[in-house]
Amino acid sequence: MIVPEIPKDSKHPEIRVRGAEAADEPALAALDRATWSTLHAVLPASGPGQPFFDERHLPAHYLVADAGAEGAVGYLRLVPPTPMACHTHVRQIQGLAVAEAARGRGVARTLLRAALDRARAEGATRITLRVLGHNAPARALYESEGFTVEGVLPGEFLLAGAYVDDVLMGRSLLG
Template sequence: MTVPEIRIRGAVRDDERALAALDLATWSRLHAVLPAPEPGRPFYDERHLPEQYLVAETGAGELVGYLRLVPPTPLACHAHVRQIQGLAVAEAARGRGVARALLRAAMDRARGEGATRITLRVLGRNAPARALYAAEGFAVEGVLPGELLLDGEYVDDVLMGRSLLD
């Protein structure tokens, strides 16, 4: 199910404009907890650095997806864990294995950094994302019922994770 013309690579500073446009185009209440990004706003800032991102690029050089991978906290006792804090795929590239390729590349990168676990948080109502994560070996490890109030609706915050040792 992978797409041969898609290449996963680390993001660079020059990807900023394309990533900001992709972020704006893929924003949806299905997965977003923050308001829609403002057009023209920078993608990178002091907390969101290029080295934290993997990007999916077509053979023609178009960015069609990204994933942010970071340590969940700066604590030494958490150094063996990486957390996915954002995954987006352009509408035209969905259903072609791009998100799956980004997830697998993130797991490879995390292992390369010495991590033995990877986690993420996903909205309970985001069934497509939860199914993808489950298919890639992530299990629900906790649910915070009604943790988030989004557009007047209480939404569950679901923690998923998996070992990187298998």
């Protein structure tokens, strides 16, 4: 998938979104470590040599933003939120990262739109996510793509000495 809003010049190559492959593990692990921040992460940063993929985080769960020679410049994790049959109509975004050098080029929006398309293709009618209350840029992106706040867990996390809200957002995939 190529999104036309990405500038197409030698400085900003086209971004292609594709499913992750096992061979992406080193690049995605490095991207994950480089982008880790308490702005969006509640778990400690992973260390060098720790696997990116495991039994709960399979390549099939990830979309990768590929910028040609630059390689993977972002990823998004999209999964069913639970294994329950009554929940199969929902997909949940459980991670989105964009390399610092690729920010401001529409990579996150491109990944998000690709996730909406994939969720619809998988038969989902609803998509949800959780975002930290202090992550204003991510919240603005999600709101601009039709997500609304559906709940807030006040002070749910203690990060870097401050209590941070857990904001639940979602949107319909119908229509």
